[in-house]
Amino acid sequence: MNQDPLKLMCILAHPDDESLGTGGILARYADEGVHTSLITATRGQRGWQGDEADNPGQKALAQIREAELRAAAAVLGVQELILLDYMDGELDKAEWKTAVSQIAHYIRRIQPHVVVTFDPYGSYGHPDHIAISQIAAAAIVAASSSNGTQPPHQVDKLYYLADTAEFAHIYESVFGELVMTVDARERRIVSWPDWAITTKIETNAYQSQIWEAITCHRTQLPSFEALMQMPTAQRQRLFARQGFYRVFSLVNGGREIEKDLFAGFSKPQKVL
Numbered sequence: 001m002n003q004d005p006l007k008l009m010c011i012l013a014h015p016d017d018e019s020l021g022t023g024g025i026l027a028r029y030a031d032e033g034v035h036t037s038l039i040t041a042t043r044g045q046r047g048w049q050g051d052e053a054d055n056p057g058q059k060a061l062a063q064i065r066e067a068e069l070r071a072a073a074a075v076l077g078v079q080e081l082i083l084l085d086y087m088d089g090e091l092d093k094a095e096w097k098t099a100v101s102q103i104a105h106y107i108r109r110i111q112p113h114v115v116v117t118f119d120p121y122g123s124y125g126h127p128d129h130i131a132i133s134q135i136a137a138a139a140i141v142a143a144s145s146s147n148g149t150q151p152p153h154q155v156d157k158l159y160y161l162a163d164t165a166e167f168a169h170i171y172e173s174v175f176g177e178l179v180m181t182v183d184a185r186e187r188r189i190v191s192w193p194d195w196a197i198t199t200k201i202e203t204n205a206y207q208s209q210i211w212e213a214i215t216c217h218r219t220q221l222p223s224f225e226a227l228m229q230m231p232t233a234q235r236q237r238l239f240a241r242q243g244f245y246r247v248f249s250l251v252n253g254g255r256e257i258e259k260d261l262f263a264g265f266s267k268p269q270k271v272l
């Protein structure tokens with residue numbers, strides 16, 4: 001039996017990724033007594049969604065979005081929030097070894113059992129999401145060796161967020177087709193085939209927390225307009241459960257669909 005709490009770490013790119021992408025699991029596992037931490041690589045300082053005339057500028061927006069992120073993380077019960085200073089939209093241009101060793105440092109210090117990050121498609125091709133997925137995987141490898149001052153830490157499981165076809169369908173029926181043009185080529189939402197999803201987590205009980213966390217991101221509300229106009233029941237279908245791909249696990253395997261990111265660990269039962 002584990003004496004120490006199980007630990008979940010989400011490694012993501014922007015303020016709001018934690019609420020839209022991992023709000024359900026952060027709320028659920030905090031509620032179940034799991035230690036939860038979040039690394040957010042950028043402050044989203046280029047993500048002004050209102051009228052350009054009202055844009056407070058990158059420096060001020062970075063501060064506003066940090067406050068929004070802290071509020072959302074508190075709603076989700078995140079116990080440790082690490083906000084890094086990479087430039088929004090340029091994470092793939094970061095000095096790579098520095099970024100990997102910086103995140104490896106936090107992995108060694110916090111010692112998560114399970115890490116969650118974006119999938120290799122960055123959900124819809126967002127270069128920052130793709131970069132953080134690659135950096136997180138490299139940091140897990142790096143953290144398994146000492147850096148000379150910290151002892152090594154071996155992460156037991158790595159997961160990618162895996163948007164289901166159902167999620168993509170509901171999402172695009174509300175927002176229209178999500179298209180991002182990168183290097184003059186269009187990128188769209190990539191949903192995983194249902195058979196490839198290894199892990200489905202129920203998060204329906206945490207809908208109010210997820211929604212409260214999302215709406216902490218007040219500067220982003222113009223881009224959430226369609227989400228806010230959705231009938232509640234339809235919106236809740238988006239966040240009722242979430243799919244993941246188990247990239248690696250040192251503790252379990254096989255084809256049975258997991259219902260718990262900590263499957264394979266002995267976990268204290270929640271006291272009701």
Ligand SMILES: [Zn+2]
Pocket residue numbers: 013014017126129
């Ligand atoms: Zn993002």
